[in-house]
Amino acid sequence: MTFTVAQIAAALGTEAAGDTSITIGAPAEPADAGPGDLAMAMSPKYADGLKQGQARVALLWPGADWQALGLEAAIFAPRPRMAMSGVTALMDPGQRFGEGIHPTAVVDPSAELGEDVSVGPMTVIGPGARIGDGSAIGPLCYVGACAVLGAQAYLRESVSIGANVRIGDRFIAQPGARIGSDGFSFVTPEVSGVELARETMGDQGDTAAQSWIRIHSLGGVVIGDDVEIGANSTVDSGTVRPTQIGNGTKLDNLVHLGHNVKVGKDCLLCGQVGIAGSVVVGDNVVLAGQVGVVDNITIGDRVIAGGASKILSNVPAGRMISGYPAVKMDMFTEMYKALRRLPRLASDIAVLKKAVFKDEPNE
Incomplete structure (x- = not known):
C-alpha cells in the first residue's frame, strides 16, 4: 500500500511542500531511507542522517x-510524536489472520459473530460468546462462555478471554x-499468622500453620472502549464485583491487575507494573515500569509514579511520586542525594571522632 505526499499530509492535518504527488511506501530512519520511503527526520539532529x-x-x-x-x-510536523502516531497508523497494514472462520477454529453454535469477523486457526469461541463487527481474532485464542467483545476487537495470537468478561469497542490484546483469570484470594479456617502480622505489624504470635482455602472469583472483568492490553499481561476476575478498566487505558507488557482492581480512564501502566487486589486508580494516571501497588488503597487522578516505585498508601490527586516507599518526587530526589552522600559523611564523622576522642592513657 502506498500513499502520496499530499495524502499523508492530509491524514496528519499538516502542511507539505514540493512535489506532493510522490508516492511513499513506508516510514524509515533517515540514514536507512530509500527513494520510496518517508524519512522520519523530525528534529535538526537527524539532518545528517538524510545525507x-x-x-x-x-x-x-x-x-x-x-x-x-x-x-x-x-511534510512538516509541529508535534513530532503525534505525527509519528499518524504516520504509523496510516501505514500499518494490520493482521487479519485470513478471512472468515478458519476450518480448524471451533465456534460454538450459540456464539454470535458480527459482520466481517475473522477467526484464526485453532481458536475456540465458547457458548454464548458475542464478538462485534469487524473484529479479528488471531490463532490459538480462546473466548470463553458468554464473553462479549465490542466492534473492531483485535486479538493477537494466544490471547485468552475468560467467561463473562465484557469488553468495549476497538479493544487490542x-x-x-x-x-479473566481467577483472583489470588485464599483464606484459612482460623486467623493466620499473615493476618496477625499485618494487623499488628509485628510477628505471627502463637498462630498455628494452616492450609489455604480458595475464595472463588465470580465477578468477571469489565473493560471500556479503546483499551489495549500488552503481551503476557494478566487481569484477574473480581471476587463478587468485576475488575474494571476504563476507556482509553493502555497496559504495557507483563502488567498484572489483581482481583477487584478498578482503573480509570486514559491511564498508562508501563511494563511489569503490579497492582494488588481492590486498589482504585483514578483517571489519567501514569505508573512507570516496575511500579508496585499494595492492596486496598486509592490512587487519585493524574498521579505520576516514577519507575520501580512502591506505593504503600493512598496518593492524592495530581501528585508526582517516586521511591520505596513512594513519596513526593522532589522529596525522593533529596533523599537520594542524601543517600549518595552517606559514605562521605561517615568518613567525615570518623575523622571528627579521632579529633574529639583521644585514646585514654594506659594506667
Whole structure:
C-alpha cells in the first residue's frame, strides 16, 4: 500500500511542500531511507542522517529548509510524536489472520459473530460468546462462555478471554494476554499468622500453620472502549464485583491487575507494573515500569509514579511520586542525594571522632 505526499499530509492535518504527488511506501530512519520511503527526520539532529540515506521525501521540523537538505518534497510536523502516531497508523497494514472462520477454529453454535469477523486457526469461541463487527481474532485464542467483545476487537495470537468478561469497542490484546483469570484470594479456617502480622505489624504470635482455602472469583472483568492490553499481561476476575478498566487505558507488557482492581480512564501502566487486589486508580494516571501497588488503597487522578516505585498508601490527586516507599518526587530526589552522600559523611564523622576522642592513657 502506498500513499502520496499530499495524502499523508492530509491524514496528519499538516502542511507539505514540493512535489506532493510522490508516492511513499513506508516510514524509515533517515540514514536507512530509500527513494520510496518517508524519512522520519523530525528534529535538526537527524539532518545528517538524510545525507547518508536516499530519501526523496522527509517528515521534518517546522521551518526546515527542505530544499537545502536535497529533498524533492517535505511534510512538516509541529508535534513530532503525534505525527509519528499518524504516520504509523496510516501505514500499518494490520493482521487479519485470513478471512472468515478458519476450518480448524471451533465456534460454538450459540456464539454470535458480527459482520466481517475473522477467526484464526485453532481458536475456540465458547457458548454464548458475542464478538462485534469487524473484529479479528488471531490463532490459538480462546473466548470463553458468554464473553462479549465490542466492534473492531483485535486479538493477537494466544490471547485468552475468560467467561463473562465484557469488553468495549476497538479493544487490542497483544500476544499471550490473559483476561479473566481467577483472583489470588485464599483464606484459612482460623486467623493466620499473615493476618496477625499485618494487623499488628509485628510477628505471627502463637498462630498455628494452616492450609489455604480458595475464595472463588465470580465477578468477571469489565473493560471500556479503546483499551489495549500488552503481551503476557494478566487481569484477574473480581471476587463478587468485576475488575474494571476504563476507556482509553493502555497496559504495557507483563502488567498484572489483581482481583477487584478498578482503573480509570486514559491511564498508562508501563511494563511489569503490579497492582494488588481492590486498589482504585483514578483517571489519567501514569505508573512507570516496575511500579508496585499494595492492596486496598486509592490512587487519585493524574498521579505520576516514577519507575520501580512502591506505593504503600493512598496518593492524592495530581501528585508526582517516586521511591520505596513512594513519596513526593522532589522529596525522593533529596533523599537520594542524601543517600549518595552517606559514605562521605561517615568518613567525615570518623575523622571528627579521632579529633574529639583521644585514646585514654594506659594506667
